[in-house]
Amino acid sequence: MKKLLLLLFLAAGLCAGAVSPRVGVSILGDSYSTFQGYMVPDTNLVWYYSKPKLERTDVTEVGQTWWQQLIRQRGWRLVTNNSYSGATICNRGYEGKDYKDRSFLTRAKALGSPDIILIFGGTNDSWAGVEVGEYETPEGKKPDYYTLRPALDRMLAIMKDYYPGTEIYFIVNSELRPEVTESILTLCGRHGVKTIRLTDIDKMAGHPTVKGMTSIAEQVSAAID
Incomplete structure:
Protein backbone atom coordinates (compact mmCIF):
# COMPACT_ATOMS: atom_id res chain seq x y z
CA MET A 1 0.00 0.00 0.00
CA LYS A 2 2.83 2.38 0.89
CA LYS A 3 4.55 1.66 -2.43
CA LEU A 4 1.32 2.37 -4.31
CA LEU A 5 0.87 5.70 -2.52
CA LEU A 6 4.47 6.61 -3.25
CA LEU A 7 3.98 5.89 -6.96
CA LEU A 8 0.81 7.98 -7.01
CA PHE A 9 2.62 10.91 -5.38
CA LEU A 10 5.47 10.62 -7.87
CA ALA A 11 3.04 10.54 -10.80
CA ALA A 12 1.21 13.59 -9.47
CA GLY A 13 4.50 15.43 -9.12
CA LEU A 14 5.47 14.66 -12.69
CA CYS A 15 2.10 15.87 -13.97
CA ALA A 16 2.37 19.07 -11.96
CA GLY A 17 5.81 19.74 -13.39
CA ALA A 18 4.77 19.15 -16.97
CA VAL A 19 4.82 22.24 -19.17
CA SER A 20 1.50 23.03 -20.83
CA PRO A 21 1.73 23.99 -24.50
CA ARG A 22 1.54 27.73 -25.01
CA VAL A 23 -1.46 29.26 -26.71
CA GLY A 24 -0.77 29.89 -30.39
CA VAL A 25 -2.09 33.06 -31.99
CA SER A 26 -2.32 34.11 -35.65
CA ILE A 27 -3.04 37.57 -37.03
CA LEU A 28 -4.87 38.51 -40.20
CA GLY A 29 -4.24 42.19 -40.66
CA ASP A 30 -3.23 45.26 -42.62
CA SER A 31 -0.50 47.87 -42.12
CA TYR A 32 -1.31 48.29 -38.40
CA SER A 33 -0.05 44.75 -37.76
CA THR A 34 3.02 44.70 -40.02
CA PHE A 35 6.72 44.82 -39.25
CA GLN A 36 9.48 44.11 -41.74
CA GLY A 37 10.92 40.61 -41.48
CA TYR A 38 8.03 39.18 -39.46
CA MET A 39 5.35 38.69 -42.11
CA VAL A 40 4.25 35.41 -43.66
CA PRO A 41 4.74 35.46 -46.55
CA ASP A 42 7.64 37.89 -46.40
CA THR A 43 6.60 39.45 -49.71
CA ASN A 44 3.67 41.21 -48.00
CA LEU A 45 3.98 45.00 -48.05
CA VAL A 46 4.70 46.60 -44.67
CA TRP A 47 4.33 50.00 -43.01
CA TYR A 48 6.71 49.50 -40.08
CA TYR A 49 10.34 48.88 -41.10
CA SER A 50 13.35 47.46 -39.26
CA LYS A 51 15.13 50.62 -40.39
CA PRO A 52 12.40 53.01 -39.23
CA LYS A 53 11.06 55.89 -41.28
CA LEU A 54 10.91 58.43 -38.49
CA GLU A 55 9.07 61.00 -40.59
CA ARG A 56 5.96 58.81 -40.38
CA THR A 57 6.28 56.74 -37.19
CA ASP A 58 8.11 56.47 -33.89
CA VAL A 59 7.78 52.68 -33.88
CA THR A 60 11.37 51.52 -34.30
CA GLU A 61 11.41 47.89 -33.17
CA VAL A 62 9.14 44.89 -33.40
CA GLY A 63 8.72 44.68 -29.63
CA GLN A 64 6.77 47.94 -29.77
CA THR A 65 4.05 46.57 -32.05
CA TRP A 66 0.68 45.88 -30.45
CA TRP A 67 0.76 42.17 -31.30
CA GLN A 68 4.28 41.57 -29.96
CA GLN A 69 3.40 43.36 -26.73
CA LEU A 70 0.22 41.29 -26.38
CA ILE A 71 1.91 37.97 -27.11
CA ARG A 72 4.81 38.62 -24.75
CA GLN A 73 2.62 39.84 -21.91
CA ARG A 74 0.32 36.84 -22.10
CA GLY A 75 3.00 34.23 -22.71
CA TRP A 76 1.55 33.20 -26.05
CA ARG A 77 3.42 32.09 -29.15
CA LEU A 78 3.06 33.56 -32.62
CA VAL A 79 1.94 31.05 -35.24
CA THR A 80 1.48 33.29 -38.29
CA ASN A 81 1.23 37.01 -38.89
CA ASN A 82 -0.30 37.37 -42.34
CA SER A 83 -0.68 41.15 -42.48
CA TYR A 84 -0.44 43.21 -45.64
CA SER A 85 -0.12 46.99 -45.71
CA GLY A 86 -2.92 48.67 -47.62
CA ALA A 87 -5.04 45.53 -47.85
CA THR A 88 -8.82 45.72 -47.87
CA ILE A 89 -11.22 43.06 -46.66
CA CYS A 90 -12.94 43.01 -50.03
CA ASN A 91 -11.27 42.61 -53.40
CA ARG A 92 -11.50 46.32 -54.27
CA GLY A 93 -8.75 48.71 -53.20
CA TYR A 94 -7.56 52.25 -53.64
CA GLU A 95 -8.43 54.08 -56.86
CA GLY A 96 -10.79 51.24 -57.70
CA LYS A 97 -7.90 48.81 -58.25
CA ASP A 98 -8.30 45.04 -58.06
CA TYR A 99 -6.90 43.89 -54.68
CA LYS A 100 -7.92 40.26 -54.95
CA ASP A 101 -4.27 39.22 -54.62
CA ARG A 102 -4.02 40.75 -51.13
CA SER A 103 -7.54 41.02 -49.74
CA PHE A 104 -8.44 39.60 -46.35
CA LEU A 105 -10.86 37.28 -48.12
CA THR A 106 -8.03 35.82 -50.21
CA ARG A 107 -5.64 35.42 -47.24
CA ALA A 108 -8.15 34.01 -44.76
CA LYS A 109 -6.96 30.40 -45.06
CA ALA A 110 -3.24 31.18 -44.73
CA LEU A 111 -2.97 31.42 -40.93
CA GLY A 112 -1.53 28.07 -39.87
CA SER A 113 -3.09 26.15 -36.98
CA PRO A 114 -3.62 28.65 -34.14
CA ASP A 115 -5.71 28.52 -30.97
CA ILE A 116 -6.70 32.18 -31.35
CA ILE A 117 -7.09 34.34 -34.46
CA LEU A 118 -7.03 38.12 -34.27
CA ILE A 119 -8.48 39.86 -37.32
CA PHE A 120 -7.62 43.55 -37.55
CA GLY A 121 -9.06 45.06 -40.71
CA GLY A 122 -11.57 47.39 -42.30
CA THR A 123 -9.36 50.47 -42.09
CA ASN A 124 -8.41 50.46 -45.77
CA ASP A 125 -11.96 49.64 -46.85
CA SER A 126 -12.95 52.79 -44.96
CA TRP A 127 -10.11 54.96 -46.27
CA ALA A 128 -10.39 53.74 -49.88
CA GLY A 129 -14.10 54.49 -49.94
CA VAL A 130 -15.07 51.03 -51.17
CA GLU A 131 -18.77 50.30 -51.46
CA VAL A 132 -20.23 48.45 -48.48
CA GLY A 133 -22.70 46.58 -50.68
CA GLU A 134 -25.62 44.54 -49.38
CA TYR A 135 -26.01 42.11 -46.49
CA GLU A 136 -28.13 39.77 -48.60
CA THR A 137 -27.45 38.87 -52.22
CA PRO A 138 -30.61 38.88 -54.34
CA GLU A 139 -31.70 35.45 -55.55
CA GLY A 140 -30.17 34.55 -58.89
CA LYS A 141 -27.17 36.87 -58.45
CA LYS A 142 -23.62 36.10 -57.37
CA PRO A 143 -22.21 37.82 -54.27
CA ASP A 144 -20.13 40.86 -55.14
CA TYR A 145 -16.85 40.28 -53.31
CA TYR A 146 -15.62 43.63 -54.58
CA THR A 147 -17.87 45.22 -51.97
CA LEU A 148 -17.40 44.98 -48.21
CA ARG A 149 -20.42 43.17 -46.82
CA PRO A 150 -20.50 40.17 -49.17
CA ALA A 151 -16.71 39.77 -48.88
CA LEU A 152 -16.72 40.00 -45.09
CA ASP A 153 -19.68 37.64 -44.82
CA ARG A 154 -17.90 35.06 -46.97
CA MET A 155 -14.58 35.53 -45.18
CA LEU A 156 -16.09 34.95 -41.73
CA ALA A 157 -18.01 31.90 -42.94
CA ILE A 158 -14.81 30.42 -44.38
CA MET A 159 -12.86 31.05 -41.19
CA LYS A 160 -15.50 29.52 -38.91
CA ASP A 161 -15.43 26.36 -41.04
CA TYR A 162 -11.70 26.30 -41.72
CA TYR A 163 -10.58 26.82 -38.11
CA PRO A 164 -13.02 24.78 -35.97
CA GLY A 165 -12.44 25.15 -32.24
CA THR A 166 -10.40 28.32 -32.73
CA GLU A 167 -11.35 31.51 -30.91
CA ILE A 168 -11.75 34.32 -33.43
CA TYR A 169 -11.77 38.01 -32.52
CA PHE A 170 -12.23 40.99 -34.82
CA ILE A 171 -10.48 44.18 -33.72
CA VAL A 172 -12.44 47.21 -34.90
CA ASN A 173 -10.37 50.35 -35.43
CA SER A 174 -11.48 53.74 -34.19
CA GLU A 175 -12.53 56.49 -36.62
CA LEU A 176 -13.87 54.23 -39.37
CA ARG A 177 -16.74 55.28 -41.61
CA PRO A 178 -19.93 54.50 -39.62
CA GLU A 179 -21.23 52.11 -42.28
CA GLY A 192 -20.48 34.39 -33.64
CA VAL A 193 -17.17 36.23 -33.94
CA LYS A 194 -16.35 38.44 -30.95
CA THR A 195 -15.53 42.08 -31.64
CA ILE A 196 -13.13 44.41 -29.82
CA ARG A 197 -13.85 48.09 -30.46
CA LEU A 198 -10.85 50.34 -30.00
CA THR A 199 -11.03 53.87 -28.60
CA ASP A 200 -8.58 56.77 -28.25
CA ILE A 201 -5.67 55.31 -30.23
CA ASP A 202 -2.75 57.72 -30.65
CA LYS A 203 -1.78 57.87 -34.33
CA MET A 204 0.72 59.47 -36.67
CA ALA A 205 -0.02 59.55 -40.40
CA GLY A 206 -3.13 57.55 -39.56
CA HIS A 207 -1.13 54.71 -37.98
CA PRO A 208 -0.52 53.79 -34.33
CA THR A 209 2.45 55.38 -32.58
CA VAL A 210 4.28 53.55 -29.80
CA LYS A 211 1.70 54.96 -27.41
CA GLY A 212 -1.09 53.84 -29.72
CA MET A 213 0.39 50.34 -30.04
CA THR A 214 0.48 49.97 -26.26
CA SER A 215 -3.12 51.13 -26.02
CA ILE A 216 -4.21 48.58 -28.62
CA ALA A 217 -2.42 45.78 -26.78
CA GLU A 218 -4.03 46.79 -23.50
CA GLN A 219 -7.51 47.08 -24.93
CA VAL A 220 -7.30 43.74 -26.77
CA SER A 221 -5.94 41.97 -23.71
CA ALA A 222 -8.65 43.42 -21.48
CA ALA A 223 -11.39 42.41 -23.94
CA ILE A 224 -10.10 38.84 -24.17
CA ASP A 225 -10.02 38.59 -20.36
Whole structure:
Protein backbone atom coordinates (compact mmCIF):
# COMPACT_ATOMS: atom_id res chain seq x y z
CA MET A 1 0.00 0.00 0.00
CA LYS A 2 2.83 2.38 0.89
CA LYS A 3 4.55 1.66 -2.43
CA LEU A 4 1.32 2.37 -4.31
CA LEU A 5 0.87 5.70 -2.52
CA LEU A 6 4.47 6.61 -3.25
CA LEU A 7 3.98 5.89 -6.96
CA LEU A 8 0.81 7.98 -7.01
CA PHE A 9 2.62 10.91 -5.38
CA LEU A 10 5.47 10.62 -7.87
CA ALA A 11 3.04 10.54 -10.80
CA ALA A 12 1.21 13.59 -9.47
CA GLY A 13 4.50 15.43 -9.12
CA LEU A 14 5.47 14.66 -12.69
CA CYS A 15 2.10 15.87 -13.97
CA ALA A 16 2.37 19.07 -11.96
CA GLY A 17 5.81 19.74 -13.39
CA ALA A 18 4.77 19.15 -16.97
CA VAL A 19 4.82 22.24 -19.17
CA SER A 20 1.50 23.03 -20.83
CA PRO A 21 1.73 23.99 -24.50
CA ARG A 22 1.54 27.73 -25.01
CA VAL A 23 -1.46 29.26 -26.71
CA GLY A 24 -0.77 29.89 -30.39
CA VAL A 25 -2.09 33.06 -31.99
CA SER A 26 -2.32 34.11 -35.65
CA ILE A 27 -3.04 37.57 -37.03
CA LEU A 28 -4.87 38.51 -40.20
CA GLY A 29 -4.24 42.19 -40.66
CA ASP A 30 -3.23 45.26 -42.62
CA SER A 31 -0.50 47.87 -42.12
CA TYR A 32 -1.31 48.29 -38.40
CA SER A 33 -0.05 44.75 -37.76
CA THR A 34 3.02 44.70 -40.02
CA PHE A 35 6.72 44.82 -39.25
CA GLN A 36 9.48 44.11 -41.74
CA GLY A 37 10.92 40.61 -41.48
CA TYR A 38 8.03 39.18 -39.46
CA MET A 39 5.35 38.69 -42.11
CA VAL A 40 4.25 35.41 -43.66
CA PRO A 41 4.74 35.46 -46.55
CA ASP A 42 7.64 37.89 -46.40
CA THR A 43 6.60 39.45 -49.71
CA ASN A 44 3.67 41.21 -48.00
CA LEU A 45 3.98 45.00 -48.05
CA VAL A 46 4.70 46.60 -44.67
CA TRP A 47 4.33 50.00 -43.01
CA TYR A 48 6.71 49.50 -40.08
CA TYR A 49 10.34 48.88 -41.10
CA SER A 50 13.35 47.46 -39.26
CA LYS A 51 15.13 50.62 -40.39
CA PRO A 52 12.40 53.01 -39.23
CA LYS A 53 11.06 55.89 -41.28
CA LEU A 54 10.91 58.43 -38.49
CA GLU A 55 9.07 61.00 -40.59
CA ARG A 56 5.96 58.81 -40.38
CA THR A 57 6.28 56.74 -37.19
CA ASP A 58 8.11 56.47 -33.89
CA VAL A 59 7.78 52.68 -33.88
CA THR A 60 11.37 51.52 -34.30
CA GLU A 61 11.41 47.89 -33.17
CA VAL A 62 9.14 44.89 -33.40
CA GLY A 63 8.72 44.68 -29.63
CA GLN A 64 6.77 47.94 -29.77
CA THR A 65 4.05 46.57 -32.05
CA TRP A 66 0.68 45.88 -30.45
CA TRP A 67 0.76 42.17 -31.30
CA GLN A 68 4.28 41.57 -29.96
CA GLN A 69 3.40 43.36 -26.73
CA LEU A 70 0.22 41.29 -26.38
CA ILE A 71 1.91 37.97 -27.11
CA ARG A 72 4.81 38.62 -24.75
CA GLN A 73 2.62 39.84 -21.91
CA ARG A 74 0.32 36.84 -22.10
CA GLY A 75 3.00 34.23 -22.71
CA TRP A 76 1.55 33.20 -26.05
CA ARG A 77 3.42 32.09 -29.15
CA LEU A 78 3.06 33.56 -32.62
CA VAL A 79 1.94 31.05 -35.24
CA THR A 80 1.48 33.29 -38.29
CA ASN A 81 1.23 37.01 -38.89
CA ASN A 82 -0.30 37.37 -42.34
CA SER A 83 -0.68 41.15 -42.48
CA TYR A 84 -0.44 43.21 -45.64
CA SER A 85 -0.12 46.99 -45.71
CA GLY A 86 -2.92 48.67 -47.62
CA ALA A 87 -5.04 45.53 -47.85
CA THR A 88 -8.82 45.72 -47.87
CA ILE A 89 -11.22 43.06 -46.66
CA CYS A 90 -12.94 43.01 -50.03
CA ASN A 91 -11.27 42.61 -53.40
CA ARG A 92 -11.50 46.32 -54.27
CA GLY A 93 -8.75 48.71 -53.20
CA TYR A 94 -7.56 52.25 -53.64
CA GLU A 95 -8.43 54.08 -56.86
CA GLY A 96 -10.79 51.24 -57.70
CA LYS A 97 -7.90 48.81 -58.25
CA ASP A 98 -8.30 45.04 -58.06
CA TYR A 99 -6.90 43.89 -54.68
CA LYS A 100 -7.92 40.26 -54.95
CA ASP A 101 -4.27 39.22 -54.62
CA ARG A 102 -4.02 40.75 -51.13
CA SER A 103 -7.54 41.02 -49.74
CA PHE A 104 -8.44 39.60 -46.35
CA LEU A 105 -10.86 37.28 -48.12
CA THR A 106 -8.03 35.82 -50.21
CA ARG A 107 -5.64 35.42 -47.24
CA ALA A 108 -8.15 34.01 -44.76
CA LYS A 109 -6.96 30.40 -45.06
CA ALA A 110 -3.24 31.18 -44.73
CA LEU A 111 -2.97 31.42 -40.93
CA GLY A 112 -1.53 28.07 -39.87
CA SER A 113 -3.09 26.15 -36.98
CA PRO A 114 -3.62 28.65 -34.14
CA ASP A 115 -5.71 28.52 -30.97
CA ILE A 116 -6.70 32.18 -31.35
CA ILE A 117 -7.09 34.34 -34.46
CA LEU A 118 -7.03 38.12 -34.27
CA ILE A 119 -8.48 39.86 -37.32
CA PHE A 120 -7.62 43.55 -37.55
CA GLY A 121 -9.06 45.06 -40.71
CA GLY A 122 -11.57 47.39 -42.30
CA THR A 123 -9.36 50.47 -42.09
CA ASN A 124 -8.41 50.46 -45.77
CA ASP A 125 -11.96 49.64 -46.85
CA SER A 126 -12.95 52.79 -44.96
CA TRP A 127 -10.11 54.96 -46.27
CA ALA A 128 -10.39 53.74 -49.88
CA GLY A 129 -14.10 54.49 -49.94
CA VAL A 130 -15.07 51.03 -51.17
CA GLU A 131 -18.77 50.30 -51.46
CA VAL A 132 -20.23 48.45 -48.48
CA GLY A 133 -22.70 46.58 -50.68
CA GLU A 134 -25.62 44.54 -49.38
CA TYR A 135 -26.01 42.11 -46.49
CA GLU A 136 -28.13 39.77 -48.60
CA THR A 137 -27.45 38.87 -52.22
CA PRO A 138 -30.61 38.88 -54.34
CA GLU A 139 -31.70 35.45 -55.55
CA GLY A 140 -30.17 34.55 -58.89
CA LYS A 141 -27.17 36.87 -58.45
CA LYS A 142 -23.62 36.10 -57.37
CA PRO A 143 -22.21 37.82 -54.27
CA ASP A 144 -20.13 40.86 -55.14
CA TYR A 145 -16.85 40.28 -53.31
CA TYR A 146 -15.62 43.63 -54.58
CA THR A 147 -17.87 45.22 -51.97
CA LEU A 148 -17.40 44.98 -48.21
CA ARG A 149 -20.42 43.17 -46.82
CA PRO A 150 -20.50 40.17 -49.17
CA ALA A 151 -16.71 39.77 -48.88
CA LEU A 152 -16.72 40.00 -45.09
CA ASP A 153 -19.68 37.64 -44.82
CA ARG A 154 -17.90 35.06 -46.97
CA MET A 155 -14.58 35.53 -45.18
CA LEU A 156 -16.09 34.95 -41.73
CA ALA A 157 -18.01 31.90 -42.94
CA ILE A 158 -14.81 30.42 -44.38
CA MET A 159 -12.86 31.05 -41.19
CA LYS A 160 -15.50 29.52 -38.91
CA ASP A 161 -15.43 26.36 -41.04
CA TYR A 162 -11.70 26.30 -41.72
CA TYR A 163 -10.58 26.82 -38.11
CA PRO A 164 -13.02 24.78 -35.97
CA GLY A 165 -12.44 25.15 -32.24
CA THR A 166 -10.40 28.32 -32.73
CA GLU A 167 -11.35 31.51 -30.91
CA ILE A 168 -11.75 34.32 -33.43
CA TYR A 169 -11.77 38.01 -32.52
CA PHE A 170 -12.23 40.99 -34.82
CA ILE A 171 -10.48 44.18 -33.72
CA VAL A 172 -12.44 47.21 -34.90
CA ASN A 173 -10.37 50.35 -35.43
CA SER A 174 -11.48 53.74 -34.19
CA GLU A 175 -12.53 56.49 -36.62
CA LEU A 176 -13.87 54.23 -39.37
CA ARG A 177 -16.74 55.28 -41.61
CA PRO A 178 -19.93 54.50 -39.62
CA GLU A 179 -21.23 52.11 -42.28
CA VAL A 180 -17.97 50.14 -42.18
CA THR A 181 -18.12 49.77 -38.39
CA GLU A 182 -21.79 48.80 -38.59
CA SER A 183 -21.04 46.17 -41.25
CA ILE A 184 -18.29 44.59 -39.15
CA LEU A 185 -20.38 44.49 -35.97
CA THR A 186 -23.45 43.12 -37.75
CA LEU A 187 -21.69 40.35 -39.66
CA CYS A 188 -19.44 39.31 -36.77
CA GLY A 189 -22.61 39.02 -34.69
CA ARG A 190 -24.17 36.74 -37.29
CA HIS A 191 -21.14 34.46 -37.38
CA GLY A 192 -20.48 34.39 -33.64
CA VAL A 193 -17.17 36.23 -33.94
CA LYS A 194 -16.35 38.44 -30.95
CA THR A 195 -15.53 42.08 -31.64
CA ILE A 196 -13.13 44.41 -29.82
CA ARG A 197 -13.85 48.09 -30.46
CA LEU A 198 -10.85 50.34 -30.00
CA THR A 199 -11.03 53.87 -28.60
CA ASP A 200 -8.58 56.77 -28.25
CA ILE A 201 -5.67 55.31 -30.23
CA ASP A 202 -2.75 57.72 -30.65
CA LYS A 203 -1.78 57.87 -34.33
CA MET A 204 0.72 59.47 -36.67
CA ALA A 205 -0.02 59.55 -40.40
CA GLY A 206 -3.13 57.55 -39.56
CA HIS A 207 -1.13 54.71 -37.98
CA PRO A 208 -0.52 53.79 -34.33
CA THR A 209 2.45 55.38 -32.58
CA VAL A 210 4.28 53.55 -29.80
CA LYS A 211 1.70 54.96 -27.41
CA GLY A 212 -1.09 53.84 -29.72
CA MET A 213 0.39 50.34 -30.04
CA THR A 214 0.48 49.97 -26.26
CA SER A 215 -3.12 51.13 -26.02
CA ILE A 216 -4.21 48.58 -28.62
CA ALA A 217 -2.42 45.78 -26.78
CA GLU A 218 -4.03 46.79 -23.50
CA GLN A 219 -7.51 47.08 -24.93
CA VAL A 220 -7.30 43.74 -26.77
CA SER A 221 -5.94 41.97 -23.71
CA ALA A 222 -8.65 43.42 -21.48
CA ALA A 223 -11.39 42.41 -23.94
CA ILE A 224 -10.10 38.84 -24.17
CA ASP A 225 -10.02 38.59 -20.36
